[in-house]
Amino acid sequence: MTEQAPRIPSTHHPLAGEQMNGAEMVVQVLADEGVDTVFGYSGGAILPTYDAVFRYNERHRHDDGGDPMQLIVPANEQGAGFMAAGYARSTGKVGVFLVTSGPGATNTVTPIRDCMADSVPVVAITGQVARGAMGTDAFQEAPIVNIMGNCAKHVFLITRPEDVEATMRTAFEVARSGRPGPVVVDLPKDVQNWVGEFRGEGLLDIRGYRQRMESLRQAKLSERKCRQFFELLGHSSRPLLYVGGGVINSDAGDALTEFAHAFGVPVVTTVMGLGAIDTTDDLSLHMLGMHGTAYANYAVEDCDFIIAVGSRFDDRVAAKAELFAPMAEHVAHIDIDAAEIGKVKMVDWAHVGDAGRSLRQLVEFGRHEGFRRDFGPWLEHVRGLREKYPMNFDRDNPLIQPQHVLELLNGLTKGDAIVSTGVGQHQMFAAQYLDFHRPRQWLTSGSMGTMGFGLPAAIGAQFAHPDALVIDVDGDGSIRMNLGEMETVTTYNLPVKILLLNNSCDGMVRQWQRLYFEDRFSASDKSLHRKDFVKAAESDGFAFARRITDKSELADALEAFVSFAGPAFLEVVVDPDAGVYPMVGPGMSYREMVTGEHIGSRDHGEPDDRSDRLSQSEMF
Structure with a gap:
């Protein structure tokens, strides 16, 4: 993982020995950890720490008048977490919110769980009632632990x-080490x-955890295990790398591409692994899975070695x-978390350690x-899959197709x-039709699938990268969840771009209702909602706020x-009836993938000569 700033050795810390209150110690540790931006919403139980941030900034004001520790106030605590x-x-x-x-703390449960599910390192500092009042149902008390x-x-x-300093330092250590995650x-x-x-x-004594982390840091592939891996690769004719978000979390994109x-x-790649390898790279087959590209999923069907x-x-x-990779004779797995090895799919070779x-x-x-092995025929095969089953959609429809919007973008x-x-x-649609040259360009709620994630996440990314082009691709259902953060964008004059694809419904729910519930659109139709999003944007101070309904105006807009x-x-x-395809239905194999009317399929639609399908006996 990329750390923020090396800790200052204690013998050189210029403030060692000074008298501080607990809140000032918290803020000083944040500064020592290299934190330059804190997101949060104040309240009675956390006011001493907010005051400490204010006084810290007064003492360390930049020459240009800027605060060394930006304190960003969202519309809602959930927004702060995202x-x-x-x-x-x-x-x-490590991201920080305060x-x-x-209710301030409970509003952050969803972002905390979201970060846990996607292995995102954050530290959340939640105020709590005084120790003497805990357990009495005091005003604004909640059992956060x-x-x-x-x-x-x-x-x-x-x-x-006396443990304030050590606890705060340890929180950062735990959040960023091993498999990253949120610490409260x-x-x-x-x-x-x-x-x-x-x-x-000072750090807390968490000896068992540190021993496990040290084991991970020391984890090194032995010559025997390396040789075993290359024996498997040498016996393979159709190997395939299956890459997830762990490659991005470990900053292993360059190592992956080199391999x-x-x-x-x-x-x-998974949806969380997009950008681990440049999606325009000749070896990239883009995303696999339920809504992965047809050619990626067919490659999984055809491979004989999954890495x-x-x-x-x-x-x-x-x-x-x-049913996953049915022709794979062997499976290898590299992961930082030993619990993931063999949890879902049995493997023939595994290593627990840092991906990079x-x-x-x-x-x-x-x-x-x-090591030499000619995988040329296999590479020609997967290139053929990419050419034969490209992403496509209804290009002749007079209604604006969301895929077309993302393709133009x-x-x-x-x-x-x-x-x-x-x-x-x-x-x-964004995952399917957008390219990403580098890791950490694609920010999405993968495992939790949290509506409302996009806008506040874009705000956080824009603060981290003030000169970057940051775009939130959102839906009318999702953006409503944290619509108040549009004002946060203009409050801080952030150049965030919000692209709203409005289909007047919860589109994915509607798609499932069409496929599996005989068009009973229970609670997913939003056509009677009266939100004028452009007026809402204008009222929040957006100088650029437009609505496009005509296909001919789209490119210029x-x-x-x-x-x-x-x-x-x-x-x-x-178009509210535009569906996301390909689609692998729940509990189905890639062989049963539905590609829709506009993407070729091995079993349905054009082309259908099946000349590219591999049989068990076809070996390269």
């Missing part, structure tokens, strides 16, 4: 004021007001594990041993934008939208 997540996902650093007790215990990587409740620090108000000596050093090119192995790296065979990829380090060791061993951004999304059809200098909002009214 802003911190967007910051963390786009940088690899909220009050009771109990509530967050099953949602976070770890929860700390500080009951000894519950901070009673009287602990914030307590005054003591700042030591400038793929060193040995000529094509790559499919899983930082991926977990989840239900959106392997709904039935026994592991891939680099394999490359070094393979080159040193002079991709032509403008050329794979260089940071893109966040809400959750639903628009999320999958998108170009103006992307090139606008400040915050921009573009609503595109799209």
Whole structure:
């Protein structure tokens, strides 16, 4: 993982020995950890820490008048959590948010669980009532340890004021180490007001955890295991890299690309792994899974050796594990989390360790041993799949197709934008039709699928990358969840671009209702809702706020939208009946994938000569 800033050794900390209250110690540790942006909403139980941030900034004001520790106020605490997540996902650093007790803290449960599910490092500091009032149902009291215990990587409740420093430092250590995740620090108000000596050093004694992390850091592929891996690769004719978000979390994108090119192995990625390899790379087959490209899924059907790296065979990829990659004679798995090995799919070779380090060791061993294997016929085969079954949609429909919007946007951004999304059809269209040249450009709620994620995540990413083009691709259902954060965009004059694909429904729910519930659109039809999103954007101060309903106006509007200098909002009214295809139905195999009317299929539609299908006896 990329760390924020090296800790200052205790013997050199200029403030060691000074008297501080607990809140000031919290803020000083944040500064020592390199935190430059904190997202949060104030309240009574956290006011001492907010005051400490204010006073810290007064003392350390930049020459240009800017605050060394930006304090960003959202419309809702959930927004603060997702802003911190967007910051963390786009940088690899630990995101931080700061909220009050009771409802302030409970409003962050969803982002905490979202970060846990997608392995995102954040530290949430929640105010708590004074220790003497805990357990009395005091005003704005909530049992955060109990509530967050099953949602976070770890929860700390500080009951000894002397532990404030060590707890805060340890929270960052736990959040960023191993498999990253969210850590919650519950901070009673009287602990914030307590005054003591700042030591400038110290961590909590979490010996067992540190021993496990040290084992991971020391984990090295032995010569025997490297040789075993290359024996499997040498016996393979059709190897395939199956790559997940763990490659991005470990900053292993370069190592992955080097491995793929060193040995000529094509790559499919999960929705969380997009950007791990440049999606325009000749070896990239883009996304696999429920809504993966047809050619990626067919490659999975045809491969004989799956090499899983930082991926977990989840239900959106392997709904039935026994049907996933049915022709694969062997499965290898590299992951930082031992619990993922063999959890869903049995493997023949595995290594628990950092993805980047592991891939680099394999490359070094393979080159040193002079490994050679000609996968040329296999590469020609997968290129043929890509040419024969490309992504496509109803290009002749007079209504604006959402795929067309994303295709045009991709032509403008050329794979260089940071893109966040809400959750639903628009999320999958964006995943299918946008390119990403680098890791950490694609920010989406993968495992939890949290509607309302896109806009606050874009805000967090824009604060982390003030000069980058940041676009939130959203849906009318998702954006309503955190619509108040549109005002946050203009409050801070962020050049965030909000592209709203409005189909007047919960599109993915509607698609499932059409396929599996005989067109009974229960609660998914939003056509009677009266929200005027353009007026809402204008009322929040967006100087660029437009609605497009005519297909002929789309290209010019998108170009103006992307090139606008400040915050921009573009609503595109799209076909409510547009479906996301390909689609692998729940519990089905890739062989049963539905490609729709406009993407070729091996079993349905054109082309259908099946000349590209491999049989068990066809070996390269």
